[in-house]
Amino acid sequence: MDVNHLTTRAAIGSPVRALLELLEAWAFDAQDARARRQGWTVHRPAPLIRVYRNPRFDTMIPCEHCAGEGVTTRGACRTCLGSGRERP
Numbered sequence: 001m002d003v004n005h006l007t008t009r010a011a012i013g014s015p016v017r018a019l020l021e022l023l024e025a026w027a028f029d030a031q032d033a034r035a036r037r038q039g040w041t042v043h044r045p046a047p048l049i050r051v052y053r054n055p056r057f058d059t060m061i062p063c064e065h066c067a068g069e070g071v072t073t074r075g076a077c078r079t080c081l082g083s084g085r086e087r088p
């Protein structure tokens, strides 16, 4: 393993990481704050990627009419309006 190479990569990586964090803050801070105010969870699986989840979605069950697919042979499910979920 080349230690000098790792040191060089770390020095180059820090400014890029700092720029990436600034870009993320610019792009997502407002949306993250809004989601948290509404009680949603915010997950950051990778840089520049967010997954927002409303915990109320966990209280829903798969639509019985379309088996949770959101569509039927006639198009979007009219029971769940294409979401594939419904309240119990």
Ligand SMILES: [Zn+2]
Residues within 6 Å of the ligand: 063, 064, 065, 066, 067, 068, 069, 070, 071, 077, 078, 079, 080, 081, 082, 083, 084, 085
């Ligand atoms: Zn349905």
